[in-house]
Amino acid sequence: MSADFFQYCDNNGIRRQMTCPNTPQQNGVAKRKLAHLISTSLSWLHDKNLPRELWAEAIRCACYVINRLLPWPVEPNLTQRRKSASLLATTLAGKGGGVWIQ
Helix, strand or coil: CCHHHHHHHHHCCCCCCCCCCCCHHHCHHHHHHHHHHHHHHHHHHHHCCCCHHHHHHHHHHHHHHHCCCCCCCCCHHHHHHCCCEEEEECCCCCCCCEEEEC
16 A cells, blocks of 8 residues: 555544455454344245245345445434335245345
């Protein structure tokens, strides 16, 4: 990394940490997000009595839904209109599945 980048970070109060490349174990944010995706997808599979072999498709659907939901309410009255999602069905080919958002 360049000295300009380090200077920019220092001037703007940005804290930086170095990690080894290709090691998600050192990234706590990625680790928590992965745990969230896994728990969401497995709970959907369990709720709909689907086989665990569909875990990859369930994670893909969970990622799709989570990326479209607000992480926190923008306005106070949005808490009453929170969205919840449910996995409807999926296929091994990955086509024909769907996610239903209330």
